[in-house]
Amino acid sequence: MSLSLRDKSLFRQQAFIGGLWLDADSGRNVPVYNPATGAELGQMPWMGAAETRRAIECAEQALVSWKKMLSKDRAAILRRWCNLILEHQEDLAQIMTAEQGKPLSESRSEISSSASYIEWFAEEAKRTYGETIPAGKKDQQLLTIRQPIGVVAAITPWNFPAQMIARKCSPALAAGCTVVIKPAPQTPYSALALAVLAQMAGLPDGVLNIVTGKAGEIGDEMTANPAVRKLSFTGSTVVGKVLMEKCALTVKQVSMELGGNAPFIVFDDANLDFAVRHVLASKFRNSGQTCVCANRIMVQSSVYDEFATKLTSAVREIKIGPGSNENTTLGPLIDDRAIDKVDGLVRDALSKGAKALIGGTPHNAGALFYAPTVLTGVTQNMQVFHKEIFGPVAPLYLFEKEEEAIDLANATRYGLAAYFFSRDVGRVWRVSEALEYGMVGANSGTLSSEATPFGGIKESGIGREGGKYGIQEFLEIKYINMGLEG
Numbered sequence: 047m048s049l050s051l052r053d054k055s056l057f058r059q060q061a062f063i064g065g066l067w068l069d070a071d072s073g074r075n076v077p078v079y080n081p082a083t084g085a086e087l088g089q090m091p092w093m094g095a096a097e098t099r100r101a102i103e104c105a106e107q108a109l110v111s112w113k114k115m116l117s118k119d120r121a122a123i124l125r126r127w128c129n130l131i132l133e134h135q136e137d138l139a140q141i142m143t144a145e146q147g148k149p150l151s152e153s154r155s156e157i158s159s160s161a162s163y164i165e166w167f168a169e170e171a172k173r174t175y176g177e178t179i180p181a182g183k184k185d186q187q188l189l190t191i192r193q194p195i196g197v198v199a200a201i202t203p204w205n206f207p208a209q210m211i212a213r214k215c216s217p218a219l220a221a222g223c224t225v226v227i228k229p230a231p232q233t234p235y236s237a238l239a240l241a242v243l244a245q246m247a248g249l250p251d252g253v254l255n256i257v258t259g260k261a262g263e264i265g266d267e268m269t270a271n272p273a274v275r276k277l278s279f280t281g282s283t284v285v286g287k288v289l290m291e292k293c294a295l296t297v298k299q300v301s302m303e304l305g306g307n308a309p310f311i312v313f314d315d316a317n318l319d320f321a322v323r324h325v326l327a328s329k330f331r332n333s334g335q336t337c338v339c340a341n342r343i344m345v346q347s348s349v350y351d352e353f354a355t356k357l358t359s360a361v362r363e364i365k366i367g368p369g370s371n372e373n374t375t376l377g378p379l380i381d382d383r384a385i386d387k388v389d390g391l392v393r394d395a396l397s398k399g400a401k402a403l404i405g406g407t408p409h410n411a412g413a414l415f416y417a418p419t420v421l422t423g424v425t426q427n428m429q430v431f432h433k434e435i436f437g438p439v440a441p442l443y444l445f446e447k448e449e450e451a452i453d454l455a456n457a458t459r460y461g462l463a464a465y466f467f468s469r470d471v472g473r474v475w476r477v478s479e480a481l482e483y484g485m486v487g488a489n490s491g492t493l494s495s496e497a498t499p500f501g502g503i504k505e506s507g508i509g510r511e512g513g514k515y516g517i518q519e520f521l522e523i524k525y526i527n528m529g530l531e532g
């Protein structure tokens with residue numbers, strides 16, 4: 047391990063099941079690499095169905111007492127977890143940048159955001175209210191109560207390796223559920239470090255379990271095991287569909303946070319400098335590897351050239367390099383597959399007539415670096431219009447009228463995030479309503495907050511994470527019809 051941590055106990059190369067740190071039954075491990083250098087960062091247990099089954103059994107046993115605990119006592123443990131995460135923020139950020147590649151500033155911000163979700167749901171734990179319903183008959187009381195769904199399985203992606211854990215686990219735990227998580231194989235260490243701190247916070251054994259290894263086998267056990275009552279997945283739409291189908295056999299509830307293809311519309315009445323700043327915040331965060339990145343930038347014809355020039359000048363200031371360098375603002379992509387996908391989309395666009403004002407090729411900062419890119423003359427017949435780029439590429443599309451921009455924006459199976467910039471109040475309301483997305487940024491390029499419902503429609507997902515809605519995803523409504531003796 048090449049990390050210099052204040053608390054070395056945070057860096058774990060074993061899975062966490064029933065409060066124990068374990069190797070795979072087979073003893074097999076697989077390497078985890080630092081995407082900035084290609085160096086091996088450590089090893090990860092290569093577990094499968096048997097270990098997953100045991101983790102689910104541990105979660106089922108722990109559920110009995112965890113769900114009976116007073117919500118304020120569950121809240122106190124979550125609060126301690128939140129505080130420990132903030133106390134260890136720098137170490138957690140170092141681990142995240144080493145395994146995922148994002149700049150340290152972004153890793154610190156993600157750790158802070160993760161703690162905010164835990165803090166938010168520690169409070170929500172105490173507000174899982176039921177209701178009484180006016181009786182229709184004499185000597186009768188009608189009421190509902192909220193109860194935890196039970197054992198929850200969670201599968202998370204590599205692009206936000208801490209926040210996706212916090213955003214799923216904290217509402218589940220707050221609701222009284224127990225959890226078995228499979229993190230992405232590219233980024234297991236952030237999840238395992240959070241488990242170290244959860245154990246330190248007093249989370250009882252078996253309440254939180256982390257299994258690492260063979261995604262297909264682990265996923266098959268999670269989706270088939272009848273003890274699992276809910277699957278919460280964040281990842282690509284194609285995998286989400288597979289998991290949904292498998293969950294149907296045992297009628298599991300699902301939350302799906304899937305892919306995106308966000309339009310970013312710049313109208314002729316927008317403040318262009320302001321819009322450029324928000325493109326940078328939306329498009330180039332995490333090297334463009336976020337589900338809510340501006341994926342299609344649509345600019346009204348009369349301001350197209352001016353906007354393209356301003357954006358290119360701003361992109362020229364981006365500092366590409368290893369995330370461990372404090373002045374880096376753009377890190378590497380996660381792996382070779384990502385580089386090939388991004389470069390393939392750019393080459394396809396260029397071959398069909400698009401032009402690169404800046405970038406347009408991999409960068410010599412290292413094997414997994416792609417140059418921040420602005421493409422003009424991009425059209426719907428190019429693959430980049432229909433695919434989630436997941437890289438630092440800003441394709442510019444030209445439109446004439448408002449209606450055309452909305453039709454172009456909605457011409458996708460995805461429906462996660464959308465953005466637009468205009469200073470016309472009537473247009474702001476019209477466009478906010480017309481865009482077919484779960485989340486809309488009106489004169490804003492950023493959306494995420496622990497206080498708001500994060501999620502998509504169409505093939506971007508089911509359910510919401512965060513806000514007052516996040517905990518409802520892990521609660522069942524029980525209706526009680528109470529007859530009173532005459």
Ligand SMILES: NC(=O)c1ccc[n+]([C@@H]2O[C@H](COP(=O)([O-])OP(=O)(O)OC[C@H]3O[C@@H](n4cnc5c(N)ncnc54)[C@H](O)[C@@H]3O)[C@@H](O)[C@H]2O)c1
Pocket residue numbers: 201202203204205206228229230231261262263264265266280281282283285286288302303304305306336337338434462506507
């Ligand atoms: N909507 C959101 O909140 C959100 C957030 C982050 C990422 N994403 C999406 O995730 C994708 C990028 O992340 P990714 O490359 O890790 O996605 P991915 O779907 O390839 O993998 C996500 C997780 O699923 C696991 N997985 C893959 N195949 C599986 C299977 N058959 N059974 C069980 N688990 C399986 C992976 O190991 C990983 O842990 C993008 O599409 C992005 O838009 C969405």
Ligand SMILES: O=C[C@H](O)CS(=O)(=O)O
Pocket residue numbers: 205206209335336337338493494500
């Ligand atoms: O990639 C998806 C994340 O949910 C993005 S955000 O940090 O929530 O905006």
